[in-house]
Amino acid sequence: MTQPVTDLVQPGRGRGIIDVYKHKFLLQLLVRKEIKIRYRGSVLGLLWSYVKPLMQFLIYFVALGVFLDMQRGTPNYAIYLFSGIVLVNFFTESLGNATRSIVDNRDLIRKIYLPRELFPVSTVWVSAAHLLPQVVVLVGACLLTGWSPSIWQLLAVVAAFVLTAILSIGLGLLFGAANVYFRDSENIVDMILMIVTWASPVLYVWPMVQRVMGQWFFLYQLNPVTVAVEVFHWAFWSPTLSPEQSVSISMPPDLLTVWLPSAFGVAALVLVIGQLVFMKLSVHFAQEL
Amino acid sequence: MSVPAGVSDSVAITCRNLRKKFVLRHTRSMKEAIVWLLTGRKGDLSKKFDALKDVSLDVEQGETVALLGLNGSGKSTLLKLISGVLQPDEGTVHTRGRVAGLIEVGAGFHHDLSGRDNVYLNGAILGMTQSQIDAMFDSIVEFSEIGEFIDTEVKFYSSGMYLKLAFSIAVHTDPEVFLIDEILAVGDEPFQRKCITKINELAAAGKTLFVVSHDLDLVASVCKRGVLLEHGQIIMDGEVHAVVKELRRRSEASAA
Numbered sequence: 001m002t003q004p005v006t007d008l009v010q011p012g013r014g015r016g017i018i019d020v021y022k023h024k025f026l027l028q029l030l031v032r033k034e035i036k037i038r039y040r041g042s043v044l045g046l047l048w049s050y051v052k053p054l055m056q057f058l059i060y061f062v063a064l065g066v067f068l069d070m071q072r073g074t075p076n077y078a079i080y081l082f083s084g085i086v087l088v089n090f091f092t093e094s095l096g097n098a099t100r101s102i103v104d105n106r107d108l109i110r111k112i113y114l115p116r117e118l119f120p121v122s123t124v125w126v127s128a129a130h131l132l133p134q135v136v137v138l139v140g141a142c143l144l145t146g147w148s149p150s151i152w153q154l155l156a157v158v159a160a161f162v163l164t165a166i167l168s169i170g171l172g173l174l175f176g177a178a179n180v181y182f183r184d185s186e187n188i189v190d191m192i193l194m195i196v197t198w199a200s201p202v203l204y205v206w207p208m209v210q211r212v213m214g215q216w217f218f219l220y221q222l223n224p225v226t227v228a229v230e231v232f233h234w235a236f237w238s239p240t241l242s243p244e245q246s247v248s249i250s251m252p253p254d255l256l257t258v259w260l261p262s263a264f265g266v267a268a269l270v271l272v273i274g275q276l277v278f279m280k281l282s283v284h285f286a287q288e289l
Numbered sequence: 290m291s292v293p294a295g296v297s298d299s300v301a302i303t304c305r306n307l308r309k310k311f312v313l314r315h316t317r318s319m320k321e322a323i324v325w326l327l328t329g330r331k332g333d334l335s336k337k338f339d340a341l342k343d344v345s346l347d348v349e350q351g352e353t354v355a356l357l358g359l360n361g362s363g364k365s366t367l368l369k370l371i372s373g374v375l376q377p378d379e380g381t382v383h384t385r386g387r388v389a390g391l392i393e394v395g396a397g398f399h400h401d402l403s404g405r406d407n408v409y410l411n412g413a414i415l416g417m418t419q420s421q422i423d424a425m426f427d428s429i430v431e432f433s434e435i436g437e438f439i440d441t442e443v444k445f446y447s448s449g450m451y452l453k454l455a456f457s458i459a460v461h462t463d464p465e466v467f468l469i470d471e472i473l474a475v476g477d478e479p480f481q482r483k484c485i486t487k488i489n490e491l492a493a494a495g496k497t498l499f500v501v502s503h504d505l506d507l508v509a510s511v512c513k514r515g516v517l518l519e520h521g522q523i524i525m526d527g528e529v530h531a532v533v534k535e536l537r538r539r540s541e542a543s544a545a
Contacts, residue, residue, distance in 0.1 A: 008296075008303070008383040012373025026413040033410060037401045111396040112414060113373035184319040286374045287311060 012113050014282075016275050017169075019115035026114070030122040035129055049133040053089065057082045057137075064203065074205055075245045076145055076237060079138075083236040084202035084229045086138055090131040091164050091225055092193040097123040098172025099189045103179055106289040116282045117275075120172040124165055131161075138236060145240040153235035159260065160231040163267055167224045170271035177281040180288050200226040201233070206252050221252065227263035230255055296383075301466050301497040302348040302371055306380035309341040309366050309521075340366040341521040343380075350385070350465070353498040355508040355529050357536050358518035359543075364501045367518070368468050371499065386465025389415050391456065398455060400444035404435055407443055408458055415462045425461045432487075433457035434480070453480055460487050466497045485511065505533045 020027060039045045057078070064070050065077045074080050098120035102109065105119050139147075171189075179185035200223065201209065210217045220226060234251050252259065296303050313336040341363045348354055356364045369375040370382050372390050397414040398407050408429055412422040430439050433454040435446075443451060469488070488511055492498055502508045508515075508529065515532025517525040519539070525532050 008300070008385050010373075011371060011382060011384050011388060012376055023413075025419050029410050029413050033399060033402060033406070036406070037399065040401050107396055108414065109374075111374065112390065114414065182319045182322075283376045286369065 012283075014115045014117070014279075016115075016279055017117045017121065017173075020117050020121050023115060023118060027118055027122055027125070030118065031125045031129065034122065034126040038126075046133070049130055050137060053082075053086065053134040054137055057085065060085070060203075075242075076240050079141055079145060079240055080205075080233060080237045081203065082138055082141060083232040084200065086131065086134045087160065087164060087229050087232050088197050088200065088202055088225065089134065090127055090161070091168055091196060091228075093130060094124040094127040094165070094168035095171050095175070095189060096193060097127065098168060099175040099179055099186055101172070102176045102285065103183070103289065110286050110289055116285060117173065117278065120176045121169060124168050124172065127168070128161075128165065142236050142240055147236070147240045149235055149239045153239060156231045156256065156260075157235045160228040160235075163224055163260075163263055164228045166264070166271055167267040170267060170274035173274035173278040174270075177278045177285075180281065180285055196225055199223060200229040202229060206230065210252075221259050222262065222266060224263035224267045227255070227259045231260065296347065297349070299350045300347050301350040301352070301385050302346070302499065303383045304344055304346045304367075304371070304380065305382075307341050307344040307367070307370060307377045307382065308339065308379035309363075309370060309375065310337055310378045311340050312337050339521050341370070341377075344518075344521070344523055345380075346516065346523065346526075348497060348499065350497055351495045352514060353492045353512040354500065354514045354516060355512035355532070356499065356501045356516050356518065357505070357508070357532055359536075359540060362518040363521040364518055365470060366521075368470055368499070368501055371466075372468055384466060387416055388466040388468065389459070389462045389464035390468035391459045391470060398443055398451070401442055403442055404430075404439040404446070404454055407454070408439075411455065411458045412462065415459060416464070417462055421463070429454075429457050429461050432460070432483075449477065449480075456484060460484075460491070464496075467491060467499065469498065469500045469502075471502055505536065509533050 039048060042048065044051070060081050061078045064081070071077045101119035101123045102116065108114065109116060109119075175185045175189050197203075199220075206220075209220050213220055230252055234255065238246060238251065344363075344367065356367065358364050366375065368390070370377055371384060372388055373382075397411040399410065402410065408426060409419075409422055412425075412429075413419075417425070430436070433450075433456070435450060435454050438446065438450065443454070446454070485507070488498065492511065498512065500508055500512055512529050515525070515527060515529035516523055517532050517536055525535050
């Protein structure tokens with residue numbers, strides 16, 4: 001199995017995230033490992049991935065939808081809320097774990113050279129695996145309320161997911177690398193994640209923000225998570241409304257023509273910055289950890 | 290950076306003027322760093338020392354090299370520079386072919402996974418493909434003497450079993466260049482003998498070996514060439530027995 005004689009190379013000089021693709025098999029094993037050990041020794045196992053979001057959903061639904069009577073202003077508030085929460089959950093879990101991934105894998109990083117981008121990228125895949133059961137719960141709830149999406153709406157779901165994944169990897173690379181030098185980075189991320197839930201129309205509807213922000217509303221729309229949440233609403237929530245309900249509550253103007261492409265632009269920019277910073281800092285990971 | 294001049298076509302590892310500086314950082318928080326910046330950078334935030342100074346070394350393909358020296362002489366640092374875990378502050382390292390190390394056996398193990406899962410995970414970490422691991426799997430298990438325990442979680446393994454499995458995976462990775470750091474503390478005596486036989490087989494098969502160990506008699510029997518490091522510099526490079534003798538002389542001199 002000896003390979004042919006190859007050229008001289010400099011060890012430890014990676015090409016960034018492209019190298020992750022060359023280590024597909026290892027990436028797959030790392031993701032499988034995380035999923036496997038997450039529910040080790042538990043009786044219900046993967047079922048917890050369904051129970052937890054359902055519980056979170058029910059709490060919000062009862063407290064906000066029934067007690068605070070949000071249901072009156074926003075029809076099918078339960079679906080509205082849940083479709084946003086599912087996406088924000090994916091983002092918070094990916095980014096939170098990606099930020100910790102380098103420090104958590106310090107034993108490996110200190111001893112063996114691997115493309116270090118593998119670790120943040122694998123955490124995003126793990127979060128995607130945890131997103132799936134939540135989407136199943138969401139689709140179940142949507143179907144109960146008469147959901148009939150168009151093919152474009154289904155494609156938009158995939159686009160919003162990819163958008164969020166790109167953003168998470170970009171920010172995860174940035175904060176994961178910074179976390180090696182300053183553990184404060186974890187706390188900064190925790191704060192960002194706290195803000196994200198409220199900086200996107202998850203619990204309220206977007207016209208409330210537009211009323212307040214006026215001409216500065218575009219700033220709100222530049223946040224890729226906001227756009228992804230709105231796309232999820234368009235795909236999951238609006239097809240469950242009756243025609244007269246849909247008239248009273250519309251989606252933000254130019255959502256798919258302007259804001260979705262611009263969100264991809266923002267996310268791609270974040271990814272490029274994250275990758276550049278990561279490459280620069282990763283050279284000294286082994287000695288700083 | 291280009292390949293250094295004057296290097297033969299059959300070289301496996303070539304190091305030129307390597308220098309590695311370590312920073313002993315005193316601070317770990319942003320607050321301290323900012324306070325330090327605001328107060329006019331008084332005092333030094335960190336202390337530095339050179340782990341390696343101006344190290345140049347060529348290893349031909351198929352050579353067996355023992356890296357010798359007392360603790361703190363820079364042996365492990367050099368090994369990490371060659372494996373790519375660390376990057377030099379000055380100078381260059383080049384390697385040819387796949388480099389794999391027995392550096393800290395079992396670093397990629399996860400306690401909650403079975404032996405089988407760990408073979409795949411660790412094999413992939415050491416650079417094996419899925420088909421390579423599939424092909425080697427039985428041989429890995431046989432060599433490790435783990436037997437039926439392969440499907441048990443490794444946290445239930447004895448420390449000997451753990452190391453045997455880790456070592457077994459590492460010797461089956463089949464790289465061109467093998468970096469070995471203190472392997473020989475693995476397992477009981479029969480297993481150690483088996484390891485040494487295996488390493489001699491690798492050497493006979495034309496693999497490049499680069500060994501760090503404090504067991505001088507043992508490295509002298511495995512390797513042909515010895516390199517002696519002291520305070521981050523190469524002070525002797527030659528036939529292994531002569532180098533071992535020199536190291537013994539020096540350590541006795543420093544003990545006296």
